[in-house]
Amino acid sequence: MPNSHSRVGVASLCAASLTFSGLVVTGLLAAQPAAAADPAGYQNVRINEVSSANSDTVELYNSGSTAVSLSGWKMSDDGFSPQSFSPSASSIPAGGFVTFDSPKGLGDSDKVVIYTADGTVVDRVDWATGGAKPAMARCGGDGTGSWVTGTGTTTFGSANAAGCPASPPAASRVRINEVSSDGSDTVELYNGGTSAVSIGSWKYVDSDTAHSAASISSSAPSATSIPAGGYVTFGSTIGLGGSDSLFLLDGSGNTIDSVSWAASGASPSDERCATGFQTSASATFGAVNSCAGSTPGGGTGGGTTGRLLGGGGALTSGCTPEAPSGTGSAPSGTRSWPGGLDVTIADNVCAFTTSTGPEGRDVSGLAFDPANPSVLWAAKNKNWLYKLVKSNGKWVPDATWSATGKQIRFAGGTGQPDSEGLTVGGNGHLYVTSERDNANNTVPKDTVMEFDPAATGSILTPLHQWDMTAQFPQLNTGSKDDANLGFEGVGYVPDSWLTANGWTDPLTGAAYDPAHYPLHGAGLFFAGLEYDGTLHVYGLNSDGSFTTFGTVSTGKPGVMDVTFDAGTQRIVATCDNTCGETHTFLKVNASGAIVPDVTYTNPAVMPVDNLEGFALAPASTCAGGFREAVWSDDGIYGFGSGSSSYGHALYSGTFPC
Numbered sequence: 119m120p121n122s123h124s125r126v127g128v129a130s131l132c133a134a135s136l137t138f139s140g141l142v143v144t145g146l147l148a149a150q151p152a153a154a155a156d157p158a159g160y161q162n163v164r165i166n167e168v169s170s171a172n173s174d175t176v177e178l179y180n181s182g183s184t185a186v187s188l189s190g191w192k193m194s195d196d197g198f199s200p201q202s203f204s205p206s207a208s209s210i211p212a213g214g215f216v217t218f219d220s221p222k223g224l225g226d227s228d229k230v231v232i233y234t235a236d237g238t239v240v241d242r243v244d245w246a247t248g249g250a251k252p253a254m255a256r257c258g259g260d261g262t263g264s265w266v267t268g269t270g271t272t273t274f275g276s277a278n279a280a281g282c283p284a285s286p287p288a289a290s291r292v293r294i295n296e297v298s299s300d301g302s303d304t305v306e307l308y309n310g311g312t313s314a315v316s317i318g319s320w321k322y323v324d325s326d327t328a329h330s331a332a333s334i335s336s337s338a339p340s341a342t343s344i345p346a347g348g349y350v351t352f353g354s355t356i357g358l359g360g361s362d363s364l365f366l367l368d369g370s371g372n373t374i375d376s377v378s379w380a381a382s383g384a385s386p387s388d389e390r391c392a393t394g395f396q397t398s399a400s401a402t403f404g405a406v407n408s409c410a411g412s413t414p415g416g417g418t419g420g421g422t423t424g425r426l427l428g429g430g431g432a433l434t435s436g437c438t439p440e441a442p443s444g445t446g447s448a449p450s451g452t453r454s455w456p457g458g459l460d461v462t463i464a465d466n467v468c469a470f471t472t473s474t475g476p477e478g479r480d481v482s483g484l485a486f487d488p489a490n491p492s493v494l495w496a497a498k499n500k501n502w503l504y505k506l507v508k509s510n511g512k513w514v515p516d517a518t519w520s521a522t523g524k525q526i527r528f529a530g531g532t533g534q535p536d537s538e539g540l541t542v543g544g545n546g547h548l549y550v551t552s553e554r555d556n557a558n559n560t561v562p563k564d565t566v567m568e569f570d571p572a573a574t575g576s577i578l579t580p581l582h583q584w585d586m587t588a589q590f591p592q593l594n595t596g597s598k599d600d601a602n603l604g605f606e607g608v609g610y611v612p613d614s615w616l617t618a619n620g621w622t623d624p625l626t627g628a629a630y631d632p633a634h635y636p637l638h639g640a641g642l643f644f645a646g647l648e649y650d651g652t653l654h655v656y657g658l659n660s661d662g663s664f665t666t667f668g669t670v671s672t673g674k675p676g677v678m679d680v681t682f683d684a685g686t687q688r689i690v691a692t693c694d695n696t697c698g699e700t701h702t703f704l705k706v707n708a709s710g711a712i713v714p715d716v717t718y719t720n721p722a723v724m725p726v727d728n729l730e731g732f733a734l735a736p737a738s739t740c741a742g743g744f745r746e747a748v749w750s751d752d753g754i755y756g757f758g759s760g761s762s763s764y765g766h767a768l769y770s771g772t773f774p775c
Contacts, residue, residue, distance in 0.1 A: 162182030165179075165230060165243050167255040169253040174224040176220060178215065180210035180216075181743055186209060191205075191232065191233060193232050193233070194231045195230055200237070201221040205217070227246055242365055244373050246372055252272055253272040254266065265373055289374055294377050296402065304401070308348075316342065317341060318341075323367065331367055349404050351404055362378070363378035364376065426762070436468040441753065449700065458771060463763055464766075465514070465766055465767055466514065474525070479499075480498050481754075482539065483495075483607055483608075484679065495548060497539065499538060501525055501534045502526065503537070504524075511770075513768050524576055526567070528579075533558075536559070538730070541608050541609050541610040550608075554602065562600075563587055564585070564590055566656070567582070589666070606678045607678055608643055608645045613642070625668075637660045643656045646672075648677060653680060672702050674700065674702060676693050683734045699720040699726060700718065701720075703716050724769060727756070730751075732747070733748045745775055748769065
């Protein structure tokens with residue numbers, strides 16, 4: 119809930135990057151050849167893994183929604199012309215893999231180029247000495263992640279391992295950002311990382327395999343490095359055609375990025391926009407891409423700009439938005455949002471007005487239902503729960519559950535829980551946190567309540583309730599503001615994840631053994647304290663008691679939502695504008711402690727408000743390498759009075775799979 123309570127910032131923790139670190143580049147999809155050249159969908163096929171050891175194996179991945187025939191396809195390397203190969207299947211299913219052994223040997227320092235039957239270049243990857251031994255693979259997303267050389271294991275025929283690499287190379291954050299083939303043949307590179315990247319020895323080449331790679335420094339002698347968040351432009355000395363490709367190589371010959379376009383696709387230019395590479399009406403070399411007047415269907419990829427889309431009608435009456443408060447800075451080392459940069463307003467205006475909250479504000483916690491990802495649960499601070507489903511692209515109350523939400527009470531059917539966070543437990547029940555009783559809001563009441571979503575009636579009472587208020591005397595000052603700084607979010611974390619990752623039980627000092635706690639179910643609950651950004655770990659026992667496993671530092675001064683994301687295998691601690699609108703992903707480190715791993719900000723197009731709820735759709739919903747991310751604004755302020763977002767609580771975007 120918004121407040122103006124000041125807090126002392128906790129020192130930022132800058133841990134190693136996530137093991138899905140290919141995603142932390144700039145949030146851009148790897149470039150793909152243009153769709154117009156091949157209706158069979160070759161543009162969705164990417165080289166995904168290569169080994170130059172023993173069998174000289176190559177893996178292809180199809181990121182598209184339809185199967186792609188490989189009939190007549192060929193490959194070449196540095197030493198032989200295009201040759202036919204024998205794939206493990208005659209076509210690649212949507213989201214599937216095909217492997218083959220190179221018809222001729224692959225060298226320590228080599229390349230692989232894939233062609234369609236008519237000779238069109240599909241994809242290409244180059245590597246330096248030893249780079250493909252035992253293998254090199256796209257890490258952070260099949261078909262889209264950054265290439266990492268010398269990975270420790272091979273995963274041919276299946277998804278690439280999540281554990282590559284421990285830390286992404288800085289160069290992998292550099293992307294081709296804009297290309298023109300209108301005669302100037304200009305190329306722009308963008309560095310989405312947090313430090314400068316040296317490019318003095320880098321090269322580029324087009325799809326003409328007769329061309330040798332050209333040096334960037336020979337085209338632009340002053341282009342020796344790219345500052346963080348900066349650009350470098352240069353003119354191609356090898357020419358770029360109306361239908362062509364561009365491959366960016368580091369000094370060792372490793373592929374950094376690529377983009378392809380159809381006839382006339384890069385004239386005047388192709389630029390990365392939120393939905394991929396688009397043919398632009400005007401070039402913006404050396405500056406942020408405008409994407410104004412762009413035509414979809416150039417190359418493909420991510421973008422550096424975004425748009426806020428939609429809205430359920432302008433607010434004229436019916437609810438009263440609340441301006442945000444408590445804006446602070448993001449932790450050091452925070453990275454840009456790794457998903458799509460377009461965001462859609464995802465609810466109707468003033469959709470959450472209730473009898474106890476006619477102002478329509480205070481939608482806070484969000485959680486996708488793991489058993490039914492088409493359902494999104496939402497908690498409103500004024501003691502209400504909502505079961506939301508999609509209708510015409512918006513999240514709306516499920517009328518079969520309750521068209522107006524269901525009110526919740528404390529145990530015994532009393533009070534008005536200041537319901538902030540919620541999660542779905544392993545038993546399918548809803549677990550909701552409350553900071554206080556809104557009927558007595560100067561006194562903290564930090565509780566976790568368990569509700570059966572299948573229960574009938576318009577008012578729900580908890581099956582169990584666990585009260586941890588006594589653990590937080592600092593909140594019991596007689597001030598409603600202090601009482602409002604308790605449990606703001608909660609996430610259910612399965613025992614299986616804790617044991618598989620070697621979490622050390624703080625109570626025993628040994629590896630966590632769930633059997634020591636026979637009444638707690640199949641997982642633990644991580645409750646986020648708004649007061650200081652710590653996570654408090656509990657086993658919630660079936661007899662109404664609870665076990666306290668201590669605290670986890672998120673490195674942030676506040677936590678507003680907590681979730682466990684099975685897709686990234688991380689616990690996610692979300693903070694609103696208090697911490698610069700950021701999401702910290704936490705892992706179990708080599709010592710068995712849960713620590714921050716990487717922190718992302720929201721898409722830049724979103725308002726800086728009290729965005730207290732955050733949920734990632736299960737990986738089972740992935741399409742085209744992305745899944746839905748949803749945010750909630752408990753002040754429904756948007757960009758302020760008169761804006762399309764004013765009066766709306768929910769925003770929808772995308773996050774990599």
